[in-house]
Amino acid sequence: MSFDFDQPVDRAGTHALKYDLRAQKFGRADVAPLWIADMDFAAPECVTQALIPRAQHPIYGYTTWPAGMLDALVGWCARRHHWQVETDWLLPANGVLAALSAALQACTQAGDGVIVQPPVYGGFVEAALACRRQPVDNQLHEEAGHYTMDFAQLEQCARAGARTLMLCNPHNPVGRAWSRDELTELLRIARQYGITVISDEVHGDLALPGHVHQPLAALATAQDRVITLLSPSKTFNLQGLGLAVLATANPELRAAVAHQLEALHLVGANPFAVAAAEAAWRGGDAWVDALQTYLGATRDLLIARLPASNAIHAVPPQASYLAWLDCRALRKTDAELRDFFITHCGLGLNPGADYGQGGSGFMRFNFGAPRKMVETALDRIAAALKSA
Ligand SMILES: Cc1ncc(COP(=O)(O)O)c(C=O)c1O
Structure with missing residues (x-):
């Protein structure tokens, strides 16, 4: 089976946030959109083929979570990650960030400390603050472009009273697929x-060649306090369908x-989301392998064009389609x-400073797009560096 990821797809007229919010976000509507974690690839055929008949059935009323969708996810986790999940551990919800907030509210009280590991996906801190929890930084340690967790400081956060950690596994934006x-x-x-x-593993299906994704919960027991956040949204680029599944054996x-x-009334199923998710988890393997x-x-290509010796260089991502560009050698302020x-x-691109401590001097580059778009962007960076 072959898939054509080189084929550009025109998203005009689809209200694609990545395109339509450019003027608002960057002050110019003509920048190449390499920001928000949304890929410019057509969804797998199996997903479209499941959505068409569902759309053709003209009643879109209240919908249940089909057992078949949860079974499909159990099969997916076993096949893709060697993680044996039981169906009754699964709690579906209509929204990834909504599910994250619900998990946070389930295990903390207002005012509690919530540990985050910056530079990290901004939704974590936003969710904590919106729920009136107190983000507590356990900054990642960076050495020569390699990021690790600071376990000693994590213990200090715990000794100071924080009892919840939002883990990003694999990590957005630094690209680490955390090891066993x-x-x-x-x-x-x-x-x-x-x-x-709370282990957010929404990028977990996209380990890059040479790396594997290790689900945290596969190392845990039912006594451990681990909640995993799963979704087809990043893997198959179905963010607009807003479907998440929380999993915990506890x-x-x-x-x-x-x-x-x-x-929070997050349990109503969206008929399109369930059709797409079940089809993706049952039939999306070959597409994800190819992706x-x-x-x-x-x-x-990114690493070859932006090597460590370059004024802008890419931290080699181990998973997903987000490259963390180290631009500190340019000695510019974040605004510059x-x-x-x-x-x-x-x-x-997304400014690194938006990801909290350790993000200053970096930019996040979304390379989930036809390679020609990425090459054009790299050419423009090279030309701008030459004339800078
Ligand atoms: C780690 C992580 N969690 C959650 C989300 C939110 O996912 P969604 O946009 O599918 O709601 C994102 C989106 O970028 C993300 O990177």
Whole structure:
């Protein structure tokens, strides 16, 4: 089976946020959109083929979560990640960030500390603040472009009273697919201090060649306080369908999360989302295999064109389609850096400073697009650096 990821897809008229919010976000509507974590690839055929008949049935009323969709996810986790999930651990919800907030509210009280590991996906801190929780930084350690967790400082956060950690596994934006050893140590600390770990694994299906995704929960027992956030949204680019599944083997946590999902009315299924998710988890393997290979080759291109010796260089991503560009050698302020990419390169990237401590001097580059688009962006960066 072959898939054509090189084929550009015109998204005009689809209200694509990545395109339509450019003027608002960058002050110019003509920048190449390499920002928000949304890929410019057509969804797999199996997804479209499931959506068409559902759309053709003209009643879109209240919908249940089909057992078949949850079974499909159980099969997916076993095949793709060697993680044996039980169907009754799964709590579906209509929204990834909504599910994250529900999990947070289920295991913390207003005012509680919530540990985050910056530079990290901004939705974590936003969710914590919106829920009136207190983000507590456990900044990642960076050395020569390699990021690791600071376990000693994590223990200090726990000793100071924080009892919940939002883990990004794999990590957006630094691209780490955390290793079994790292996650084992994290789990040891979580057990010692009674920390609940909310492990956001929405990028977990997209480990790049040479790397594997290790689900945290596959190392845990039902006594551990681990909640995993799963979704087809990043893997198959179905963000607009807003479907997430929370998984926990811990019955007490499961009851608390289920209660929050009910309280927030997040349990109504969207008929399109369930059709798409079941089809993707049943039939999307070959497409994801091909996508991983394609993204791996684009990653190699990025590293070759932006090597460590370059004034702008890419931290090699181990998973997903987000490259973390180290621009510190340019010695620009964050405002100047943003302006350099918008004005001199004509590119819309996410500023690293938006990811919290350790993000200053970096930019996040979304390479989930036909390779020609990525090559054009790299050409523009090279030309702008020459004339800078
Ligand atoms: C780690 C992580 N979690 C959650 C989300 C939100 O996912 P969605 O946009 O599918 O709601 C994102 C989106 O970028 C993300 O990177």
